[in-house]
Amino acid sequence: MDKHVGFGSVSSTDGTLVVPPEVRRELGLDNPDTVVEFVVREGEVVLLPRVAVHPNDVWFWEEGQQRAEREADEELAAGEVNPPMTGAEFLSHLEEVTGEKLGEGQ
Template identity: 45%
Template sequence: MRKTPTFVTVQSRGLIAIPTSIRRHFGLDQPGAQVEVIERENEIILRPHIAVPSDQAWFWTERWQQMEREADEDIAAGRVVVSEGIDEFLAELDS
């Protein structure tokens, strides 16, 4: 969704200030927030970057994300079994 452009002035040492409303919208108003800077076809793109804690990095590996997509496909296709309780769940595993 494009809005009216906002112009900011590049300060000394290349610093720019992102307007408060934009920082809040993208969660960049928190200490340590990061922005990815991308140069592409005569554009500079600023993309909010959310750091992943090291103990959760496994979830974002390509292998795990592929398994997540497969699980989503199985759920969408109805290839799931719903158990009403632990006993029913264990019985289903045994069968």
């Protein structure tokens, strides 16, 4: 359902769009770093708030990583987790997996 909350404006010099304060508060757009997607739909402009992802974090949102995260969440929920290993246990595990002897100082 549409809700009319007022008018914004576009700066004639640089095209900056001014969003009414009521809209910014309701949609959480008060943060100056907020990202908004512009969609043109049947002659109207629709603004969609979006969460910006830092370029260093893009890998986390790729489908394969998200699938692995969901699997890990399911394992945690089912209690299918191993207790944390000590440093010595971890090195022993690595030796088993790699078949290499990991001595001290390496």
